[in-house]
Amino acid sequence: MPKSIIIEPEKVFTSETIQFAGIPVNAYNKTLAEERANYSADDFVAIWQDMIAIREFETVLNEIKTKGTYKGVTYNHAGPAHLSIGQEAAAVGMAFSLAPEDHIYGSHRSHGEILAKGFSAIRQLSDKQLLEIMKSYRDGAILRPVEQGFTGSVKDLALRFFVYGAYSEIFARETGFNRGLGGSMHAFFAPFGIYPNNAIVGGSGSIAPGAALFKRVNRKPGIIVANIGDASFGCGPVWEGITFSAMDQYRHLWDQALGGGLPILFNCMNNFYGMGGQPFGETMGVQFIARVGAGVNPEQMHAERINGYDPLAVIDAFRRKKQILRDGKGPVLLDTVTYRISGHSPSDASSYRSKEEIERWQQADSLKSFRTRLAESGIVAGKTLDDARTAIETAVFDMFKLATDLAASPRVTVQSELVGEVMFSNQRVEKFDDRKPEFLQDLKDNSRVQQIRGKIRTPTHDGKPVPKMKAYNVRDGIFEAILHRLAIDPTMIAFGEENRDWGGAFAVYRGLTEALPYHRLFNAPISEAGIVGAAVGYGLEGGRVVCELMYADFMGRAGDEIFNQLSKWQSMSGGQLTMPVVLRISVGAKYGAQHSQDFAALVHHVPGLKVVYPVTPYDAKGMMNAALAGTDPVVFFESQKIYDFGEMFAEEGVPEGYYEIELSEPSVKRKGSDLTIITFGPTLYTAIAAADQLQSKFGLSAEVIDLRSANPLNHDPLVQSVRKTGKVLLACDAVERGCVMQTIATQLTQLCFDDLDGPPVVVGSRNWITPAAELEAMFFPQPSWLLDAIHERILPLKGYEPTTKQSLEEMARRAKAGI
Ligand SMILES: Cc1ncc(C[n+]2csc(CCOP(=O)(O)OP(=O)(O)O)c2C)c(N)n1
Numbered sequence: 001m002p003k004s005i006i007i008e009p010e011k012v013f014t015s016e017t018i019q020f021a022g023i024p025v026n027a028y029n030k031t032l033a034e035e036r037a038n039y040s041a042d043d044f045v046a047i048w049q050d051m052i053a054i055r056e057f058e059t060v061l062n063e064i065k066t067k068g069t070y071k072g073v074t075y076n077h078a079g080p081a082h083l084s085i086g087q088e089a090a091a092v093g094m095a096f097s098l099a100p101e102d103h104i105y106g107s108h109r110s111h112g113e114i115l116a117k118g119f120s121a122i123r124q125l126s127d128k129q130l131l132e133i134m135k136s137y138r139d140g141a142i143l144r145p146v147e148q149g150f151t152g153s154v155k156d157l158a159l160r161f162f163v164y165g166a167y168s169e170i171f172a173r174e175t176g177f178n179r180g181l182g183g184s185m186h187a188f189f190a191p192f193g194i195y196p197n198n199a200i201v202g203g204s205g206s207i208a209p210g211a212a213l214f215k216r217v218n219r220k221p222g223i224i225v226a227n228i229g230d231a232s233f234g235c236g237p238v239w240e241g242i243t244f245s246a247m248d249q250y251r252h253l254w255d256q257a258l259g260g261g262l263p264i265l266f267n268c269m270n271n272f273y274g275m276g277g278q279p280f281g282e283t284m285g286v287q288f289i290a291r292v293g294a295g296v297n298p299e300q301m302h303a304e305r306i307n308g309y310d311p312l313a314v315i316d317a318f319r320r321k322k323q324i325l326r327d328g329k330g331p332v333l334l335d336t337v338t339y340r341i342s343g344h345s346p347s348d349a350s351s352y353r354s355k356e357e358i359e360r361w362q363q364a365d366s367l368k369s370f371r372t373r374l375a376e377s378g379i380v381a382g383k384t385l386d387d388a389r390t391a392i393e394t395a396v397f398d399m400f401k402l403a404t405d406l407a408a409s410p411r412v413t414v415q416s417e418l419v420g421e422v423m424f425s426n427q428r429v430e431k432f433d434d435r436k437p438e439f440l441q442d443l444k445d446n447s448r449v450q451q452i453r454g455k456i457r458t459p460t461h462d463g464k465p466v467p468k469m470k471a472y473n474v475r476d477g478i479f480e481a482i483l484h485r486l487a488i489d490p491t492m493i494a495f496g497e498e499n500r501d502w503g504g505a506f507a508v509y510r511g512l513t514e515a516l517p518y519h520r521l522f523n524a525p526i527s528e529a530g531i532v533g534a535a536v537g538y539g540l541e542g543g544r545v546v547c548e549l550m551y552a553d554f555m556g557r558a559g560d561e562i563f564n565q566l567s568k569w570q571s572m573s574g575g576q577l578t579m580p581v582v583l584r585i586s587v588g589a590k591y592g593a594q595h596s597q598d599f600a601a602l603v604h605h606v607p608g609l610k611v612v613y614p615v616t617p618y619d620a621k622g623m624m625n626a627a628l629a630g631t632d633p634v635v636f637f638e639s640q641k642i643y644d645f646g647e648m649f650a651e652e653g654v655p656e657g658y659y660e661i662e663l664s665e666p667s668v669k670r671k672g673s674d675l676t677i678i679t680f681g682p683t684l685y686t687a688i689a690a691a692d693q694l695q696s697k698f699g700l701s702a703e704v705i706d707l708r709s710a711n712p713l714n715h716d717p718l719v720q721s722v723r724k725t726g727k728v729l730l731a732c733d734a735v736e737r738g739c740v741m742q743t744i745a746t747q748l749t750q751l752c753f754d755d756l757d758g759p760p761v762v763v764g765s766r767n768w769i770t771p772a773a774e775l776e777a778m779f780f781p782q783p784s785w786l787l788d789a790i791h792e793r794i795l796p797l798k799g800y801e802p803t804t805k806q807s808l809e810e811m812a813r814r815a816k817a818g819i
């Protein structure tokens with residue numbers, strides 16, 4: 001059913017003027033006396049102490065990076081340290097009133113935000129909760145060295161635990177939050193609401209909206225804060241994340257009981273610099289980052305610029321904005337003005353700014369000014385502040401020392417396989433929550449379910465081939481698997497471009513619109529980075545999601561989200577998080593150069609992704625079932641050439657019931673003994689046609705194997721076949737240079753060297769752009785190309801006249817010409 005948002009010509013052609021409201025800039029002007037009712041004296045001390053802790057934590061890092069020593073401890077820290085000295089008040093203000101269930105996502109410069117959020121959570125959690133977290137987190141691996149000989153309170157223990165975990169993480173120790181696999185730029189600690197910090201500028205901008213989506217869809221308490229820098233507002237994915245967050249549908253089409261707009265606050269830690277480039281006055285034109293909100297929605301994202309050198313101004317803003325988010329009126333944008341007195345990194349010579357400017361900000365240092373305000377107000381005695389300072393500086397120093405101690409805080413050895421062990425979580429999770437999955441109808445009444453019921457699931461029927469209209473096809477296989485999991489896992493959602501009313505650009509979801517409420521199936525903006533980023537955030541928070549890219553050619557638009565985010569957070573978390581995300585990517589044909597490229601090789605190359613490409617209904621259903629039962633990111637390629645192909649191989653047909661196909665197993669589609677042909681993607685059907693000709697014209701029996709999965713991949717069935725035949729041709733529809741098959745060919749050469757009659761031969765598409773539909777036969781491998789290649793390079797076929805050039809000379813000529 002269409003959603004009935006009527007676009008009326010009379011209305012849209014009416015003359016009017018778009019009005020903008022004023023955006024507050026530094027509106028906060030309360031005195032301490034006026035704020036007295038909102039804070040206890042202890043609160044003020046805590047705010048001060050948190051700022052001091054961050055300053056000390058980072059001063060230590062600065063000193064060891066620049067001088068190699070701090071207070072008698074010598075240490076060489078090889079990795080990065082992007083310090084936020086000067087930005088403490090902004091970090092503490094941001095975190096102070098956030099609850100543990102409020103989650104923050106951040107950037108490369110997030111030490112301060114991490115510490116502030118951790119301290120805030122420690123204050124709010126009970127001793128029992130803290131002990132439980134410390135003891136259970138990695139079975140107490142971080143706690144053990146910290147608790148040795150410590151006799152203080154649980155809260156003090158937790159503080160030391162937290163500082164130690166952070167330092168250990170920065171120093172790549174096993175005792176770090178993420179076993180040292182996150183490091184300075186990526187450290188996080190989910191139990192305190194601290195989620196991944198991103199070394200890709202603006203990376204959190206597209207991920208955090210997915211986390212907020214998770215909160216909404218699953219009715220979880222809390223908000224999401226994306227702490228990103230001012231320069232990140234030049235990043236496309238940040239704009240896409242904002243667009244994704246501000247969609248009208250949350251408030252106008254979704255069930256209002258869910259709570260309305262996404263509970264997300266984009267917090268710009270505006271220090272006026274990128275590394276050396278200046279968004280203010282040089283590399284951007286908005287002047288005030290808060291102005292961005294005006295272009296996003298009528299509420300202008302409730303944007304404000306606030307004084308990030310005054311922790312109370314920041315706390316005030318966060319308290320007010322949190323209420324707006326609770327009321328379902330998100331997203332929110334804060335332009336939190338701050339300044340990094342430290343360099344971008346310790347090697348920064350500050351060539352892009354004057355000494356005078358730095359000195360001016362040092363004079364305005366919030367640590368000094370807040371202390372002066374507190375002392376002058378008489379609310380807190382100077383001695384209390386001094387004692388608080390000594391206590392926290394001692395704790396930070398002690399934990400630094402402990403983290404540098406290799407005996408207490410070991411690194412994994414270089415021989416260790418730890419990284420390999422955490423690349424994939426390889427779990428099976430039926431569902432991520434016990435709620436009843438939401439549907440709008442009884443699935444027995446669903447039109448698509450009924451239509452599929454009438455289809456024929458076997459290769460033949462009554463001894464005859466099944467007509468296309470009646471055949472259970474690849475599209476149906478994917479649909480059934482997705483519906484199956486949607487009916488089990490209440491957290492599971494699906495989104496992408498044209499996913500809902502259209503039913504997916506290629507109709508895979510047709511029928512789901514009537515079955516699922518909006519929040520389980522919705523149209524995303526044309527924001528590929530926003531789509532994959534949101535799926536990553538949703539997965540990180542513990543929800544299952546299927547998102548879709550309409551064409552493989554659009555992967556570049558979501559490059560970072562696929563290559564650095566989807567793929568890496570499981571391992572960068574040191575195995576703490578899972579990523580139950582299936583990214584469906586349709587591979588086109590007939591639509592020319594920018595809509596017809598198989599880019600599987602790009603993701604095959606990226607560590608941390610499972611990459612599959614089933615091309616039969618049986619495989620599509622079984623592999624989607626397996627992908628959706630797992631906890632790893634799976635890039636699931638689908639070919640538009642064969643969406644409506646019926647089953648041609650599985651004699652028993654495609655089962656109506658549930659089954660899984662392990663995501664590593666090649667499938668022998670036709671048995672043979674003279675030669676092995678391995679395919680990936682729809683080239684299977686090209687190979688079958690070629691094998692038919694080899695049999696009928698030359699009496700040769702070819703074994704045809706569909707790789708199905710590029711990673712992980714069990715080589716055994718391939719090796720067994722090649723050992724038997726001694727000859728192997730590998731073919732796919734991707735351009736030949738650097739395709740997945742080149743890797744497999746290299747591996748088979750090594751694995752089967754003694755059994756091979758000659759080197760494996762790879763046939764792919766030409767190393768060209770994909771030409772027009774009418775000319776595709778000159779580009780994609782044809783059955784004749786496979787025969788030509790076999791004749792020229794594997795096994796001369798008697799009396800055969802090749803029609804294309806597949807010789808080694810031709811291969812060399814093309815390589816030299818770069819085509
Ligand atoms: C996508 C990307 N481009 C460039 C960089 C290199 N880089 C690291 S930090 C940085 C500046 C970021 O400035 P901003 O977002 O304002 O954050 P800040 O460093 O000021 O905290 C740059 C360009 C990167 N890490 N990621």
Ligand SMILES: [Mg+2]
Pocket residue numbers: 229230231269270271272273274
């Ligand atoms: Mg900046």
